[in-house]
Amino acid sequence: MSTVTDKRDILGELTAQKQALSISLPTSKTEEYRFTPVVRVLEKSFPKGFIGGEKKEIKSIEEYLIPGLDAALLVVIDGVYSKEFSNIGKEEAVSTTSSNDPFAVMNAAWSKGAISINKSDKPVLVLNLNTGSVPSVHNRITVKVEDGASISIIQKSINISSSPVFQTLSEEISVGESARFDLYKIQNSANLIEVGNTSINQVNSSHVNTFTLMLDGTLVRNNLTISIDGENCESHFHGLSLLKGETIGDNHTVVDHLKPNSVSNELYKGVMDDKSKGVFNGKIFVRPHAQKTNAFQSNRNILLTDQATINTKPQLEIWADDVKCSHGCTTGQLDDEALFYLQSRGIGKEDARAMLLYAFAMQTTELIANAPLKAHIDSLISKRLYEGQ
Amino acid sequence: MLKIDNLQARVAEKQILNGINLEVKAGEVHAIMGPNGSGKSTLASVLSGREDYEVTGGSVSFLGKDLLAMAPEDRAREGVFMAFQYPVEIPGVSTINFMKTALNQIREHRGQPTVDAVSFLNLMKEKVKLVEIDQSLLNRSLNEGFSGGEKKRNEIFQMAMLEPKLAILDETDSGLDIDALRIVSNGVNKLRSRNNAIIVVTHYQRLLDYIVPDFVHVLYKGRIVKSGTKELALELEAKGYDWIKNEMASV
Numbered sequence: 106m107s108t109v110t111d112k113r114d115i116l117g118e119l120t121a122q123k124q125a126l127s128i129s130l131p132t133s134k135t136e137e138y139r140f141t142p143v144v145r146v147l148e149k150s151f152p153k154g155f156i157g158g159e160k161k162e163i164k165s166i167e168e169y170l171i172p173g174l175d176a177a178l179l180v181v182i183d184g185v186y187s188k189e190f191s192n193i194g195k196e197e198a199v200s201t202t203s204s205n206d207p208f209a210v211m212n213a214a215w216s217k218g219a220i221s222i223n224k225s226d227k228p229v230l231v232l233n234l235n236t237g238s239v240p241s242v243h244n245r246i247t248v249k250v251e252d253g254a255s256i257s258i259i260q261k262s263i264n265i266s267s268s269p270v271f272q273t274l275s276e277e278i279s280v281g282e283s284a285r286f287d288l289y290k291i292q293n294s295a296n297l298i299e300v301g302n303t304s305i306n307q308v309n310s311s312h313v314n315t316f317t318l319m320l321d322g323t324l325v326r327n328n329l330t331i332s333i334d335g336e337n338c339e340s341h342f343h344g345l346s347l348l349k350g351e352t353i354g355d356n357h358t359v360v361d362h363l364k365p366n367s368v369s370n371e372l373y374k375g376v377m378d379d380k381s382k383g384v385f386n387g388k389i390f391v392r393p394h395a396q397k398t399n400a401f402q403s404n405r406n407i408l409l410t411d412q413a414t415i416n417t418k419p420q421l422e423i424w425a426d427d428v429k430c431s432h433g434c435t436t437g438q439l440d441d442e443a444l445f446y447l448q449s450r451g452i453g454k455e456d457a458r459a460m461l462l463y464a465f466a467m468q469t470t471e472l473i474a475n476a477p478l479k480a481h482i483d484s485l486i487s488k489r490l491y492e493g494q
Numbered sequence: 495m496l497k498i499d500n501l502q503a504r505v506a507e508k509q510i511l512n513g514i515n516l517e518v519k520a521g522e523v524h525a526i527m528g529p530n531g532s533g534k535s536t537l538a539s540v541l542s543g544r545e546d547y548e549v550t551g552g553s554v555s556f557l558g559k560d561l562l563a564m565a566p567e568d569r570a571r572e573g574v575f576m577a578f579q580y581p582v583e584i585p586g587v588s589t590i591n592f593m594k595t596a597l598n599q600i601r602e603h604r605g606q607p608t609v610d611a612v613s614f615l616n617l618m619k620e621k622v623k624l625v626e627i628d629q630s631l632l633n634r635s636l637n638e639g640f641s642g643g644e645k646k647r648n649e650i651f652q653m654a655m656l657e658p659k660l661a662i663l664d665e666t667d668s669g670l671d672i673d674a675l676r677i678v679s680n681g682v683n684k685l686r687s688r689n690n691a692i693i694v695v696t697h698y699q700r701l702l703d704y705i706v707p708d709f710v711h712v713l714y715k716g717r718i719v720k721s722g723t724k725e726l727a728l729e730l731e732a733k734g735y736d737w738i739k740n741e742m743a744s745v
Contacts, residue, residue: 440582441545442582443582445566446578446581446584447587447592447596448543448570449543449566449569449578450570450575450592450593450656451567451570451596451597451599451603451656452567452595452596453599454567456595456599457567461584463586464586464587465586468586
């Protein structure tokens with residue numbers, strides 16, 4: 106397992122991994138990856154013999170921080186915990202993967218050890234920084250929120266180079282009784298191919314909020330699986346994808362209600378510009394014992410060009426009979442009537458478009474309570490919509 | 495101020511306006527009346543720059559500039575305001591935020607400094623009184639869940655904020671009860687001045703009891719077939735639009 110060297114031929118490695126782990130990498134015929142051609146993108150990004158970009162030193166992490174946010178720092182550079190920049194101690198964790206996603210298996214096998222977070226009074230900012238010199242990186246975190254405790258994690262993955270990086274992430278999170286867990290993902294890095302597997306298990310009276318902001322990346326795939334294994338839980342899963350260029354952005358979510366009397370609410374929105382491709386797949390399971398479950402799901406998308414696409418698929422499987430579940434997905438264009446109304450008051454067309462998209466997008470950020478974080482996310486969304494950045 | 499010369503327009507292959515001629519000077523209020531389908535709303539839409547309307551002939555000059563060549567936002571910035579018959583609901587955009595953006599873009603266009611938050615709120619407080627609109631409505635999403643009357647009041651509130659040189663009121667009376675009609679009309683009347691002009695597009699005479707026009711024009715089959723003073727509106731009310739139709743048929 107520890108034979109990983111810093112300079113590797115990515116395709117060679119993939120093949121080796123595939124054989125060593127006896128996993129099959131997804132093809133266009135694999136249902137779960139039908140619209141998200143990870144392997145094709147990897148082949149395109151890493152020509153045969155590619156061993157990675159030049160080694161770069163990170164001298165400061167200032168520019169990757171969130172202004173005004175008082176956070177504990179967990180910095181991982183090229184897949185290795187950085188003692189220099191982190192101010193949260195490293196604790197090795199033993200973790201096993203419960204997922205059979207091929208990239209989760211790969212991550213478990215090839216990561217350089219999982220890092221655990223068990224307590225933090227401050228929000229933890231996890232920075233996965235990539236310098237481009239290691240083309241294939243596998244990061245792993247386990248989080249255990251004790252009964253009655255609360256942990257908040259903000260995660261940013263960044264490739265600072267122009268050389269492509271393939272990053273898998275694995276997050277195993279358990280949320281105790283009456284505990285609270287918040288996870289914010291900010292995915293805004295060019296030249297990054299990322300497949301993340303996030304598994305959250307929550308028990309009685311716990312509260313989980315997640316928010317996934319997807320702005321940039323060559324290909325980003327998030328597998329988010331939540332097991333609601335307790336009663337009186339409340340959970341909100343929000344996501345916003347503002348895609349441009351040729352980014353492929355995929356959110357695959359599973360909300361699994363195993364016990365009665367819990368509420369889950371899922372809201373994912375997407376705005377696809379240029380030739381970008383959005384994918385949303387939302388599974389909700391309500392198991393036979395999970396009576397009085399309330400589970401809601403909504404996926405709404407706006408396509409800005411003829412070349413942009415979205416593939417969205419809600420999947421509800423309900424075995425209990427006394428439940429309230431709903432799902433809905435819409436895909437459309439910007440409302441011309443609304444656009445004209447704003448223009449007719451003197452607002453330029455580009456600004457009017459941005460205002461409407463901003464209004465559409467901001468519903469997904471309503472639950473973010475941390476003010477500096479909310480301001481940061483707001484500014485990222487505004488920059489994208491008003492300035493195209 | 496506004497000079498419409500032989501204006502022809504169509505929508506979806508259907509010719510609606512067949513040569514409109516109209517001149518509006520500063521300080522004047524013109525009413526445009528006519529039966530359903532005569533082209534009243536099309537005229538208003540063409541003047542405000544709605545894309546689905548295609549101008550097939552004629553010209554419109556506004557303060558000496560070619561109005562038809564301008565994008566909708568530039569028309570507004572030059573001083574044209576359209577009070578819509580059916581104001582749209584825009585979830586997530588508050589009236590306040592929207593008006594502040596609009597006002598500042600208009601001011602920028604005119605080379606005026608933009609207004610800060612405090613002066614904007616003061617200006618707003620002053621203008622809400624004109625249309626007796628509840629300020630809490632303006633904090634909400636634009637027109638979302640507003641009653642018909644509240645939407646129309648919001649239109650006139652916006653007109654008050656933006657101080658246009660030419661306001662076009664498209665069927666502003668539709669869907670209003672008598673009280674709301676009075677409030678909206680009072681608001682419009684307070685905004686009348688020697689420097690601005692108003693075009694009131696309406697099917698019924700009753701609005702003109704409140705907003706008294708200097709001129710009344712009757713539109714029929716895409717042309718202005720009769721022009722007069724406010725007495726013409728009363729005559730129309732008494733005789734009905736069949737009067738116009740018969741008169742036209744006998745020509």
